[in-house]
Amino acid sequence: MILTDAYDVGANQEAAIMKDNGEFQPAQQYRKEGDDMFRDETARDDQTVWLDAAIDYGHESKQHLNQVLGMISQGLLQDLSKIIHLNGKVEYQLDYYHPQNARYERHRDAFPVSDREDFTQRRVTAIVYLNPDWVQGDGGELRIFGKNDEADQDIAPIASRMVVYLSGVADHAVIATSQDRYALTAWIR
Numbered sequence: 001m002i003l004t005d006a007y008d009v010g011a012n013q014e015a016a017i018m019k020d021n022g023e024f025q026p027a028q029q030y031r032k033e034g035d036d037m038f039r040d041e042t043a044r045d046d047q048t049v050w051l052d053a054a055i056d057y058g059h060e061s062k063q064h065l066n067q068v069l070g071m072i073s074q075g076l077l078q079d080l081s082k083i084i085h086l087n088g089k090v091e092y093q094l095d096y097y098h099p100q101n102a103r104y105e106r107h108r109d110a111f112p113v114s115d116r117e118d119f120t121q122r123r124v125t126a127i128v129y130l131n132p133d134w135v136q137g138d139g140g141e142l143r144i145f146g147k148n149d150e151a152d153q154d155i156a157p158i159a160s161r162m163v164v165y166l167s168g169v170a171d172h173a174v175i176a177t178s179q180d181r182y183a184l185t186a187w188i189r
C-alpha cells in the first residue's frame, strides 16, 4: 500500500487535534498492565495515546491515521509474519514530543528471552513519522546506535517515512526536538 500526499498533512492534523483535546498522557506515568515487563524505561519526555483504545477506526476525523494503521496491519504484518515467528498481536501508539527539547534517552524496546514459546515480548517495532514540515535543524532525529565500530545513524522523522527494527536488538534514542514531533508506533509481538 502506498500512502497519498494528503495523508502527510491529514495524519499530522488529526494527531494535533487529539493533542489539543488532551488525549495524550505523559509516557513516564503511563503503565498498561503487563506492558513494560521487558522494556527499559529510560528518561523520556514524550506523551502517548494507545490507539487500540482511543480511536474509532472507521471515523472520518481519523481517516488518515486509519490509513497508516492499515498500512501496518495489512501490508507490513503479513510480510513480517512470513519471516519472523509472531503471535500477531499488535499495539498502536501515537507519540508526541513537545518543542521544548523533548527527547528520549538511549534504550532498547525489549529484552528478548531464549524461550521460543514466549510471545509476551515485543519482537518488531515499526514507526511511521507524521511531520510534513520537518526541516534539517529541527532536531527530533531517531538515533540508532552502531554496534562495535559502526557509526551511529540519525534518521529524520519526516512524514511518510517508516522505520522498522527488531525491538530487542536496536539501541536507540530520540534527539531533543525544537518542533512538535509526532510518530505512530506499532509494537508487534
Ligand SMILES: O=C(O)CCC(=O)C(=O)O
Residues within 6 Å of the ligand: 095, 104, 109, 127, 141, 142, 172, 173, 174, 183, 185
Ligand atoms: O519516535 C521514535 O523515533 C522512537 C520512539 C521510541 O524509541 C519509543 O517509543 O520507544
Ligand SMILES: [Fe+2]
Residues within 6 Å of the ligand: 107, 108, 109, 172
Ligand atoms: Fe524505543
